[in-house]
Amino acid sequence: MRLSSLFGVTLREAPAGVESASHQLLLRAGFVRPIGTGLFAYLPLARRALVKIEHVLREELSAIGGQEMQLPVVLPAELAGAAGAEAARFTDRKARDLALAASWEAAIAEVVRSEIRSHRQLPQLVFHVQSQFRDELRPRAGLLNAREFTALQAFALAADDAGMQAQYGALREAWLRAFRRCALPVIMVEAGMGDAVAHRFVYLTPEGEDEIVACDACGYAADRRAATFRKPLGNAEPLRPIEKVATPDAKTIEALARFLAIPRRKTAKAVFLVATDDAAEGRQARFVFVVIRGDMEVNTAKLAAALGTTDLRPATDDEIRAAGAEPGYASPVGLAEQIHRSPLPVVVVVDDAVPASPNLVAGANVPGYHLLNTNYGRDYTAHIVADIAAAGEGDACPRCGAPLRLTQGVAVGRMRWLSASYAEAMRLAYRTADGASRPVMMASAGVGVSRLLACIAEAHHDDNGLIWPPSVAPYGVHLVALAGRDGDALAKAEALYRDLQRAGIEVLFDDRAESPGVKFADADLIGLPLRVTVAPKSLAAGGVEFKRRDAEAREIVPLGDAVEHARRMLDQMAAEVEAGAWHAL
RNA sequence: CGGGGAAUGGCGCAGAUGGCAGCGCGCACGGUUUGGGACCGUGAGGUCCCGGGUUCAAAUCCCGGUUCCCCGACCA
Structure with missing residues (x-):
């Protein structure tokens, strides 16, 4: 293919707002x-x-x-x-x-x-x-x-x-x-x-x-x-009686833990979602009341799987109140009495670490108050108990316990x-x-x-452009002709273009009347594996210049050996890919 | 859908306080160049996103809409 007739041009500047290197x-x-x-x-x-x-x-x-x-x-x-x-x-x-x-x-x-x-x-x-x-x-x-x-x-x-x-x-x-x-x-x-x-x-x-x-x-x-991940479980300790305490302005787990001077793992938080896919099938959407320990986050994918739903969205404050809970101070305790007031059917899902963690602090369902020592089983129960916690940075590996x-x-x-x-x-x-x-x-x-x-x-680019592995490169060779005053180099490049094609090598031939700088810049940008330059300078040095896109080295090869040399270099690069040498990041 | 930005020649952008629509790159033509985005000259190219309004006068101000980009929830 001749670059002069290739459909599609190179751009000096990328359109605005384009971030990723590949794009x-x-x-x-x-x-x-x-x-x-x-x-x-x-x-x-x-x-x-x-x-x-x-x-x-x-x-x-x-x-x-x-x-x-x-x-x-x-x-x-x-x-x-x-x-x-x-x-x-x-x-x-x-x-x-x-x-x-x-x-x-x-x-x-x-x-x-x-x-x-x-x-x-x-x-x-x-x-x-x-x-x-x-x-x-x-x-x-x-x-x-x-x-x-x-x-x-x-x-x-x-x-x-x-x-x-x-x-x-x-x-x-x-x-x-x-x-x-x-x-x-x-x-x-x-x-x-x-x-x-x-x-x-x-x-x-x-x-x-x-x-x-x-x-x-x-x-x-x-x-x-x-x-x-391996969840850090609560210490075995005797269940203590529930106690209601004032916790003004402690609407987040962070604030609550600070106010009471306890670790977040000693708290239980409530998260509310609405499963809406049922609505599409003519059934009513479900209000999902989730209880999870304060030191963990809900993984909505796991939760969705546990619920057998695909469509979960956060509940609005209005929906939360309608279900009988108080945003920021919601409690699973006493929920049973509230549920019947909810306009949507309520499903209570508890993360499996909660039953194993005694005496957690939970909301009192009254603004400004929390309950000390809530315990799953004694104070409330759930429809579903499952692993619904998101693994994150630093959690313990489920296999070996090392930090993830x-x-x-x-x-x-x-x-x-x-x-x-x-x-x-x-x-x-x-x-x-x-x-x-x-x-x-x-x-x-x-x-x-x-x-x-x-x-x-x-994965494969540098500041100047793309660097295609030979296995997926649009062409194997980028043939650059730098026309001398006498046109000799251009004629020899034309001949080499023909010979490479006859040998079954895919070539992109830059036959344009552009300056060397433009041609080399475009060759780097397009990033074909092998660049072959025919120029007065290379001919004077004894032939054509070969340069791999992924390396700096250049070598002059006699014109008569160019086709064979191109094939060898492409084979060499292909072998490197097969051997995994291109895997390094 | 929520929150934030933007829209002006092909691309990147400028265009206080309303008053001849500009620059760089690219493009076309002529010439000089030819090993890392060369230079000189000439030229073409615009619904200033769309619709309405204010005004003697709107790229600029107001209202409405559209599209695009960025941040969250979905995905190969």
């Missing part, structure tokens, strides 16, 4: 253009890189028996896989409800039901690559969190747990190999809530919005939403082992050898292809 550089280097909030046009350079990434993923999936298929972007609304506001819904002219697919699990289940009948058809691994739309509340950081993105979704099917175990392991290794080949360092983190098996593949970066807790001592790493570290990252891939009950709900069954009907085991796994592109850009 800025992909814009400046002419890879993407914004079309709307969270919506992007992929220009030819980006498209080529995406094709390379998809190629890597296809190879790895094929290697473990994956077969590519395709599912539609538009699905009947009930199969579209997104709840509530994040689904982009519409109706066709016959008023049928349709939606842009936000996930294909339900759709693939539909297909599986009709195709898979016998144990002889299992196991199976199918995947597809498709444009996916999700109406994100707030897209940001360019391609790292766009509303429309390219997703690869894979579905593993197996006859039983053992078969799924093998499939799941194979997928995990395929993902890890693919990320390695893309030169993206990722860590695998636990993402399964409770007994569920799920993992995410995370590229650690402050630009990411996924919170990860990690243990440096034993290697435990988990998505914060699913992370557990809280970091951020971007999830580029995920895997989820779907439960047998999912298969049963979807009526996915097959016949065993002896004629019995069994549920088909399913696992779903995905990679955000366009997000992966952005992560690679985020």
Whole structure:
């Protein structure tokens, strides 16, 4: 490709308000253009890189028996896989409800039901690559969190747990190999809530919005939403009688602990939320009264899982009062008498550390007063007792007890082992050898292809521009011609351009009448792995100049050896990627 | 949806107190340059986000709306 005719130009300055390196550089280097909030046009350079990434993923999936298929972007609304506001819904002219697919699990289940009948058809691994739309509340950081993105979704099917175990392991290794080949360092983190098996593949970066807790001592790493930790339990001590004390202005746990001169772990706080998804199904929304120790925070993802809901929002002060509680001084004690006054059904959820912590200070449900020595079981009970606390910086690792570290990252891939009950709900069954009907085991796994592109850009760049690993670079060679007065260098560059292409090497040829400074700056910005310069100066030195984008060294190679040398250097770089040398951050 | 900012040639920005719409970069043409975003000259390019209002006069002031960006809750 000639740079003079490439569709898409480089920009000297990035548009205002662009923060992340990947977003800025992909814009400046002419890879993407914004079309709307969270919506992007992929220009030819980006498209080529995406094709390379998809190629890597296809190879790895094929290697473990994956077969590519395709599912539609538009699905009947009930199969579209997104709840509530994040689904982009519409109706066709016959008023049928349709939606842009936000996930294909339900759709693939539909297909599986009709195709898979016998144990002889299992196991199976199918995947597809498709444009996916999700109406994100707030897209940001360019391609790292766009509303429309390219997703690869894979579905593993197996006859039983053992078969799924093998499939799941194979997928995990395929993902890890693919990320390695893309030169993206990722860590695998636990993402399964409770007994569920799920993992995410995370590229650690402050630009990411996924919170990860990690243990440096034993290697435990988990998505914060699913992370557990060892809770410091209360000392065994005799239960003391409740005592009402005045605590003026102590509306926060912080203020309360200071006022009473006690550690926060000796307090219980009340948190109020409203589960609204039920309302959508015609049932009434639920008011959720949460009791958790004052030294812990509620993890809404765990809470949602415990409640069997997906849609939780903080309650308003009015709703709290309507439920019979006093904001800032709410108490679980005496709640039973209050509940019947609430306009919404009330669910009381208590974190499992509370019953194990005697004599906690809780609100008195009267402004300015708290109760000393409240005890779960004696003074109040809950509908649900579960682990609903968020693990955070410094909490004890659930495996080894060492302090956990809280970091951020971007999830580029995920895997989820779907439960047998999912298969049963979807009526996915097959016949065993002896004629019995069994549920088909399913696992779903995905990679955000366009997000992966952005992560690679985020991981591999310097002040001057992008530094593409050869496996995903839009072209292997950036050929720069610096025209001399006599035009000799330009003619030789043209010839080399032709020879490189004939040798099957992908070349971007800068044949423009620009100054050397502009050409080198653009070459650095676009970031192809290998730069080859043909100039009067290089010819005088005996040939053409080779320079790796990721290194400073330059070398002159005789013109006649240039094609062979380019191939060797690209092979060399590819080998380095395979060996993991590009993984260093 | 809550809170904060912004909208002026393609991009980045300036445009107190209302009074000819500007600068840098980019773009086009001519010339001089050719190893790190060169120089000279000429030129094109504007619904100052949209709609209403105040005024002799609005990019500027007022009202309403739209879009975008940043901070929180959702996500590959």
